Amino acid sequence: MPAETLLETRGVWREFGGVVALRDVDVALRAGEILALIGPNGAGKTTLLNVFSCVLAPTRGGVYVRGVRMNGRSPHAVARAGVTRTFQNLQLFGSLTVEENVRVALEARGRGAADRSGVERCLARLGIADRAADRADELPFGQRRLVELARALALEPTALLLDEPAAGLSLLERVALRHLLLRVRSDGVAVLLVEHDLDLALGVADRVVVLDQGVKIADLKPEEVRRDERVVAAYLGTE
Numbered sequence: 001m002p003a004e005t006l007l008e009t010r011g012v013w014r015e016f017g018g019v020v021a022l023r024d025v026d027v028a029l030r031a032g033e034i035l036a037l038i039g040p041n042g043a044g045k046t047t048l049l050n051v052f053s054c055v056l057a058p059t060r061g062g063v064y065v066r067g068v069r070m071n072g073r074s075p076h077a078v079a080r081a082g083v084t085r086t087f088q089n090l091q092l093f094g095s096l097t098v099e100e101n102v103r104v105a106l107e108a109r110g111r112g113a114a115d116r117s118g119v120e121r122c123l124a125r126l127g128i129a130d131r132a133a134d135r136a137d138e139l140p141f142g143q144r145r146l147v148e149l150a151r152a153l154a155l156e157p158t159a160l161l162l163d164e165p166a167a168g169l170s171l172l173e174r175v176a177l178r179h180l181l182l183r184v185r186s187d188g189v190a191v192l193l194v195e196h197d198l199d200l201a202l203g204v205a206d207r208v209v210v211l212d213q214g215v216k217i218a219d220l221k222p223e224e225v226r227r228d229e230r231v232v233a234a235y236l237g238t239e
Contacts, residue, residue: 003030004066006159006190007052007083012061014047014214021047023214024061029159034181034191036205036222038198040234043211045194049163052192053085054078065159084152085161091148094137098128098147101136105151122154126180142173149180159190166197178204202226210234 008028014021022044029035037045050056051063054075063070065081093101102119123129126146131139136147145165152160162181166174174197181204185191195201202208202222210218210225212234218225225231 003032006031006066008064010062012051012058014051014056015059021214025216027209029190029192031190033206034185034193034204036201036208037192037194038201038208039211044214045211046163049161049194053161079155082158084155084157086148086152086165087163092136092144095135097133097135099132101147102151102154106154119154122150126150141168142170157189161192163194164196166195166200174200
């Protein structure tokens, strides 16, 4: 029996004035999988993530969470439906502590007074519990990335959208991120991963969708990506 579809776009277009950023895109994230979304710069990856999370409304087409159409809903409504995300540019409150950043995110998304023990467990899960009382803007960049991920995971999502989580990380931090993503999936959270680090993306993904100039050109298994002529031409480059 096929896994449940948690999140999907159907025939999505997104236009900015006369520029078409997404063209008739169908993408589905299924329960229990990591789906990598790759493509060259300007392919429409972040735009698609913004459409999925209702930060942007599609010009045409639909966005669905477990079959429920989300067009016109707010990002908070999508989060309450179990879909959370991180951003390519960090969205932390620099003057607040690590713990406060997570608590504020929970309270802002309708969780009321956040349970301190739950926040502490989430920080421990990401290996940053010892930094709970530190200001976010005093942390190394890689740990700030983990704080943003902690805020998303503390909401106990069924689907997690990650926009280039490896950006700015050291090699050791990327290895740790790989293990974390696999652990998140094993905990039952589906992951939609936008990532320029192809080795990382192919190393964790169960399935890979490739965008090029706003068009979905492939939906493949990771081992097929480097052999696909369309992907080689659009993403990996040819001689």
